[in-house]
Amino acid sequence: MAAPHSPTRRLLIAGATGLSTLSWTGASAQGTGKSDQLEKILQNKTLRVAVPQEFPPFGFTNKDVLDxxxxxxxRMLAADLKVALKPLPVASADRIPALLEDRVDVIISSLGKTAEREKQIDFSSSYAPTYMGIFSDANSGIADAAALKGRKVGVVRGSLEEAELKAQAPQATAMAFDSSAPLLEAYARRSIDAFAAGNVVAESIPDVAMRERVRRLAVLRQSHCYIGVRKQEPRLLARIEAFLSQARSSQALMVNAIHWFRHSLSPDMFRDGKS
Known part of the structure; x- marks a missing residue:
């Protein structure tokens, strides 16, 4: 993990502060006569964001500091808006409720997009193309997903991985955890035989020896990450899209991914955000 003033962090900060030179005013939404969410953020000078609760490498507490x-x-989005960041760590199942109940302005918490979720909120273009899969130790004797019958497979409660695991591998015994940290602890203790998670979770296991032994048994689905916004907030969504566009072109997203996911990823993965 990079030190507070490492070259990686300086590059990320430089990318964040130089992302957008567009002028966005706090004027009321045209034709509505009332403030929209972007205006409220700018007026309050604070961006409230639902972020992961102990879900490394996406979000976790390091010496009482979220990272x-x-x-x-x-942080990059708040810097681009020139406002303070107020993060709210939430469990996976509480991300959308936090947004709908106006406890936060946006969700930046490894949020996947589904047809059901699109009925509730709007999504930005993707900022992290990832996939979700089933993983186990190379020496576990489990050759593929078909061999999971009677095996315990860990998954984060309320996540897309939980739904996909139950749909695609009903022969497995799903064991739900509140976050990826206790899930990986259970896997290290061999309390579970395998786990279903995003590929970056598997690639970021702290124990190097264990991480090197982990093998993918199956891909459950491609799973890009998106920023979630409440319905009928077109100005805020457009402002986020402008931020993401410049973050891609400046390679700030790419630098961030390489730093936190440990493995170099193809620049093509962050080119246009389509999915």
């Missing part, structure tokens, strides 16, 4: 891939994206 991680999504935390850095949230």
């Amino acid at each position: 991680g891939f999504d935390i850095t994206i949230a």
Whole structure:
């Protein structure tokens, strides 16, 4: 993990502060006569963001300070808006409720997009192309997902991985955890035989020896990450899109991914955000 003033952090900060030179005023939304969410953020000079709760490498607490891939994206967006960041760590199942109940302005918390979720909120273009899969030790004797019958497979409660695991591998015994940290602890203790998670979670296991032994048994689905916004907030969504566009072109997203996901990723993965 980079020190507070490491070259990696300086590059990320430089990318964040230089992302956008566009002028965005706090004027009321045209034709509505009332403030929209972007105006409220600018007036309050604070961006409230739902972020991961102990879900490394996306978000976790390090010496009482929040850090991680999504935390850095949230800092970059707040810097681009020239407002203070107020993060709210939430469990996966509480991300959308926090947004709908106006406890936060946006969600930046490894949020995947589904048809059901699109009925509730709007999504930005993707900022982190990832996939979710089932993983286990190379020496576990489990050759593929078909061999999971009777095996315990850890998954984060309320996540897309939980739904996909139950749909695609019903023969497995799903064991739900509140976050990825206790899930990986259970895997290290061999309390579970495998786990379903995003590929970056598997690639970022702190124990190097264990991480090197982990093998993918199956891909459950491609799972890009998006920023979530409440419905009928077109100005805020457009402002976020402008931020993401420049973060891609400046390679700030790429630098952030390489730092937190440990492995170099293809620049093509961050080119246009389409999915």
